[in-house]
Amino acid sequence: xxxxxxxxxxxxxxxxxxxxxxxxxxxxxxxxxxxxxxxxxxxxxxxxxxxxxxxxxxxxxxxxxxxxxxxxxxxxxxxxxxxxxxxxxxxxxxxxxxxxxxxxxxxxxxxxxxxxxxxxxxxxxxxxxxxxxxxxxxxxxxxxxxxxxxxxxxxxxxxxxxxxxxxxxxxxxxxxxxxxxxxxxxxxxxxxxxxxxxxxxxxxxxxxxxxxxxxxxxxxxxxxxxxxxxxxxxxxxxxxxxxxxxxxxxxxxxxxxxxxxxxxxxxxxxxxxxxx
Numbered sequence: 001x002x003x004x005x006x007x008x009x010x011x012x013x014x015x016x017x018x019x020x021x022x023x024x025x026x027x028x029x030x031x032x033x034x035x036x037x038x039x040x041x042x043x044x045x046x047x048x049x050x051x052x053x054x055x056x057x058x059x060x061x062x063x064x065x066x067x068x069x070x071x072x073x074x075x076x077x078x079x080x081x082x083x084x085x086x087x088x089x090x091x092x093x094x095x096x097x098x099x100x101x102x103x104x105x106x107x108x109x110x111x112x113x114x115x116x117x118x119x120x121x122x123x124x125x126x127x128x129x130x131x132x133x134x135x136x137x138x139x140x141x142x143x144x145x146x147x148x149x150x151x152x153x154x155x156x157x158x159x160x161x162x163x164x165x166x167x168x169x170x171x172x173x174x175x176x177x178x179x180x181x182x183x184x185x186x187x188x189x190x191x192x193x194x195x196x197x198x199x200x201x202x203x204x205x206x207x208x209x210x211x212x213x214x215x216x217x218x219x220x221x222x223x224x225x226x227x228x229x230x231x232x233x234x235x236x237x238x239x240x241x242x243x244x245x246x247x248x249x250x251x252x253x254x255x256x257x258x259x260x261x262x263x264x265x266x267x268x269x270x271x272x273x274x275x276x
Contacts, residue, residue, distance in 0.1 A: 113178065115186075125189045128267055135264045136182040138257040139207065142214070143170045145253055149228045149246035156240050158225065165226035173210075181207055185268065197272050201265070208261045215254035229254065 106115035121129045150158070150166035181203035188196035217229020225232045228250020237244025 121186075121189050125271065128264075128271055129186065129189050131260075131267065132182060132185050132264050135257070135260050136177060138253075138260055139177050139211070140174050142211075142250070142253045142257050143173045145246075145250050146170070146214070146228045149243070149250050150226060152246050153225060153236060153240075153243045156243050158243075162226045169226070177207060197268075200268070204261070204265055204268075208258060208265065211254055211258040211261055215251060215258055217251075227254075 102114035104111035104114055106113050115133075117126050117129050117133070147166045147170045150162050154160060154163045181200050184196045184203070185200040187193060188200055213229075214227045215229050217224040217227040217232040219231060223232075223235070225236065228247045230251045233244055233247035233251050236247050
């Protein structure tokens with residue numbers, strides 16, 4: 001009868017854990033291979049055969065780069081918040097010192113200038129400031145209409161040089177009129193500055209002179225047709241009635257602007273003399 005070898009016997013090392021045969025034969029195992037053969041344990045891995053696992057590389061540089069970008073973004077956000085807080089602190093300091101903040105608020109649909117007569121101009125000067133503002137809007141309307149009338153004249157066979165002149169009048173006249181005389185008057189009314197009043201008087205007289213020349217349109221530059229004055233309106237009406245009508249409307253606008261500007265200049269001068 002076959003007996004299993006006792007693993008606690010002295011010969012168990014040779015029979016149970018040996019890869020080959022016994023030590024020379026004897027014993028219950030005889031001369032054959034042992035029934036139990038053990039191999040060295042191999043670590044379990046993810047690689048295919050061959051007994052060795054494929055190395056798995058973890059890109060530490062990518063992790064460090066990601067952490068660096070996150071820290072840089074956090075630092076940038078903190079710096080932005082600090083700047084916003086600094087700007088707010090400065091604005092509050094200016095407000096507490098009585099310095100008016102000039103935020104762009106006009107026109108409401110596309111703010112490009114600061115304009116707040118009701119809150120910044122003294123009550124006794126608000127009506128006069130509104131009249132001056134109407135005068136500035138008037139020159140804007142005159143220059144825009146002059147541009148349209150010259151375009152009509154150009155389409156009807158006029159000189160292209162007239163179109164470029166009308167474009168220059170509009171692109172320069174509108175912002176310069178605001179910066180040169182309306183804005184100084186606004187500051188003069190708000191701060192009671194004699195220097196601002198003086199600058200307004202000088203530039204506003206130049207404005208009135210331009211309105212007078214535009215209303216007459218003397219034939220000194222390209223026969224005067226780059227401005228919709230009375231002489232240009234008569235000349236164009238004889239050639240084309242439609243163009244002449246546009247020029248007559250422009251003449252009426254420049255004439256009205258001249259009258260309103262002279263009235264505003266007189267009223268501002270009276271205000272300045274009486275206030276001082």
